[in-house]
């Protein structure tokens with residue numbers, strides 16, 4: 280099975296090349312030429328396996344250059360004792376028709392662990408398979424969750440190093456402590472004067488500096504990114520949709536073959552797109568419900584067929600969904616409209632900040648996706664409602680999806696649905712407490728634990744006692760020198 284660029288069907292690579300390169304040379308994303316299939320008999324067999332068995336089987340269908348034994352080894356490392364729940368991605372039912380898929384039992388308490396505990400294993404193996412001799416240095420600009428999850432994934436992984444830049448003004452105290460106390464010999468963390476845009480612009484500048492790339496190459500290094508455009512980050516996510524379906528059936532609340540809906544809190548469109556690939560393979564999914572916060576560019580696109588990023592940016596209490604350009608949407612557009620149409624739309628997005636798809640493409644997308652959004656007030660009210668009604672605590676991102684599903688149900692659409700739960704409520708403790716009526720907490724984690732009678736996840740509980748290893752802060756103009764120095 281080969282992969283090609285979303286902007287050019289003739290730009291072909293192997294699975295290992297797609298993962299090693301990350302982005303196609305023409306700026307497109309890599310997608311499989313054709314999708315493997317998944318029959319009901321196979322789903323029935325997967326339902327008898329644990330999460331690791333399910334994940335290895337799904338990934339094996341997409342990665343012909345990797346043996347099943349190799350992938351079995353990867354899943355036991357990526358989804359093992361580093362998770363605080365044996366099921367890895369458990370379903371929590373609130374009624375017979377509704378379950379929350381908890382994807383935050385990993386080392387950083389957000390769903391990005393599901394992919395970033397696996398990506399380093401896939402990437403280092405891919406580099407070996409293509410004969411790459413140089414060491415990879417992962418560069419990340421982060422507004423919070425991705426940086427920490429990438430650090431945990433790559434720390435002490437042989438043949439790699441990782442540098443994370445976060446904006447001095449603009450990450451929460453917990454997120455900052457999570458990063459500055461990071462363990463590992465091959466890691467560097469630094470803040471940057473300014474906001475996320477400054478950090479992001481600085482990293483992009485380093486990536487596009489050809490002279491610098493040659494200088495690093497002479498020293499035996501090359502730079503790569505860990506963001507969700509890499510196929511190796513998307514693929515591990517396909518598995519938990521299949522796994523959730525198996526568990527819904529195992530719970531006796533769905534007949535094998537009966538359709539199940541998924542409601543997904545969405546930013547970059549990576550998570551929900553992985554689910555769509557599972558559906559294309561044959562997983563019985565009814566529809567996907569794409570849930571946004573006040574940055575509702577996807578709601579508008581899925582309703583009207585016009586994607587328009589020319590709009591104000593809102594900083595919300597679900598910051599990991601504060602995104603105006605959802606890069607993974609390009610993969611869906613490629614499947615629905617073809618490579619040459621994608622090239623045109625992306626050029627228009629670049630020049631005018633917007634594009635409109637044809638009526639056929641819009642209808643085809645709407646057959647698979649519905650959309651909705653809610654603001655911060657509604658998000659908080661939903662956290663309180665779910666806690667009071669079910670005694671179940673959800674985070675601000677999950678609450679957006681939960682609320683959007685509630686709106687559809689109020690319109691009479693009642694179908695079995697999984698709400699994809701993307702972060703532990705403790706990661707956004709201050710806003711979750713606010714939703715429960717506790718303002719200005721002195722010790723947010725302890726107070727959330729007391730208010731909800733739940734336990735603080737171990738990776739967050741010990742944070743305050745951990746030694747801060749990285750206190751550095753650089754100007755935007757000094758970032759490149761820091762990379763150079765670290766790789767000396």
Ligand SMILES: *Cc1c(COP(=O)(O)O)cnc(C)c1O
Nearest residue numbers: 545546547548549550599701702
């Ligand atoms: C990254 C993130 C999202 C958005 O996921 P996408 O794949 O970008 O759509 C939602 N919730 C949380 C907690 C996240 O960290």
